[in-house]
């Protein structure tokens with residue numbers, strides 16, 4: 383797998399220590415009591431597992447499956463909810479976890495939905511945020527790392543369904559795409 387990677391952007395050790403700090407920050411901000419963690423599948427899975435191990439709080443877990451890339455390396459711009467039924471969030475403090483904040487549409491669409499569905503509060507955390515301008519209203523409160531506007535894999539992020547298990551964030555060799 384390493385032979386497909388052009389270079390490593392963020393090392394496993396950096397990710398580990400950053401997530402411990404991020405979890406502590408989230409803990410300090412969250413209202414007292416249980417939290418409903420909603421993981422955006424499949425990309426948010428690895429980040430969520432690593433982050434949640436550091437959280438010292440009773441959490442309830444739900445997953446939502448969405449799709450916006452359809453196998454390519456650029457967002458289609460349309461966020462499809464794969465699940466027809468979304469978790470019940472009424473009256474709950476929700477923490478939404480996703481792999482990366484790119485166009486911002488995924489977080490926007492899911493946040494709108496959960497606000498309308500009566501969430502008591504809503505915060506979002508992502509492992510990565512691309513440095514770019516976004517035409518969305520919904521912010522992401524917690525960002526692990528800010529990166530440039532390029533396509534990355536690892537720690538949950540895939541290319542055509544592969545590379546999610548890489549323990550670091552990397553950029554693929556051009557040859558992999560052709």
Ligand code: 5GP
Nearest residue numbers: 425457483484485486487488533534539540
């Ligand atoms: P959005 O554009 O809605 O903020 O992000 C949508 C989704 O696109 C992310 O959750 C992630 O699954 C995918 N995505 C965005 N940028 C990248 C990237 O650089 N690499 C990979 N593998 N997926 C990405």
Ligand code: MG
Nearest residue numbers: 422423425481
């Ligand atoms: Mg995603």
